[in-house]
Amino acid sequence: MAVNLMINGKATEVDADPQTPLLWVLRDHLGMTGTKFGCGIAQCGACTVHIDGVATRSCQFPLEAAEGVKITTIEGLSADSSHPLQKLWVEFNVPQCGYCQTGMLMAAAALLDEIPNPTDADIDQYVSNICRCGTYTRVRAAIHKAADMMKA
Template sequence: MPLLINGQSHALDADPQMPLLWALRDELGLTGTKFGCGIAACGACTVEVDGAAVRSCVMPVGSLAGKAIRTIEGAPDRTVAALQAAWVQHQTPQCGYCQSGMILAAAALLRQKPRPSDADIDAAITNLCRCGTYQRIRAAIHSAAQALQGSRA
């Protein structure tokens, strides 16, 4: 089955029920997407599918034909680049394990709500961070939103 990942087509010979997470990691060698819980609760495996944040550990590859998948390994667009810069500015990661999924969840949020409130961020970013850097994550998302608004002028 063909999958469009990070702008490139990949022919995948896998069971259509295989979770996208394992197709990315084991079949394609894209290990930036992390395994956390396997039940879509933690968000470490978050990727974007057609611009929406999706938990890849429960998303069967057979449901993704014709959809654009973005992982953290993809070339950053301006939204992801702004978030990555804000992550560094605010020294957001500690262990870093959850960060690839967190950044892609934040990118999906900023594409939908370019000026999110704290409540918007709290509602959209349900990813778990065992280091507890939620205040830095929120600050980084606000900084990225401001930078993106400034770059549109």
């Protein structure tokens, strides 16, 4: 079944089973490997994308629900890694193993869109992705600095 999608501002058509999780459509059908597989049960957050601006775990989001919504993946956050969060992830040495990074960045970006000046409690609530390396304090620091930069 062909489904029309809007991904990173571009229209595309995918012919796949309507129950296929969006994660596998992105990776296997469209070759967009920035969105990562982690647990497959929407718990770890490695597969986080934005659906109409809301951080969503794509491993449990069926293709049939993706028609008519705006999907943003890590590839669409910025074409050249110039998003303030991407720069600050490097500056604050957030990435370690890389398991959670794209999903964590997408969750953080959605948070800042909704709450421009988040508290630590906001960050803990909205960025609930699992980080195997435990860089949560660096994640918080990078998000706080991004919030300050984006205000200016």
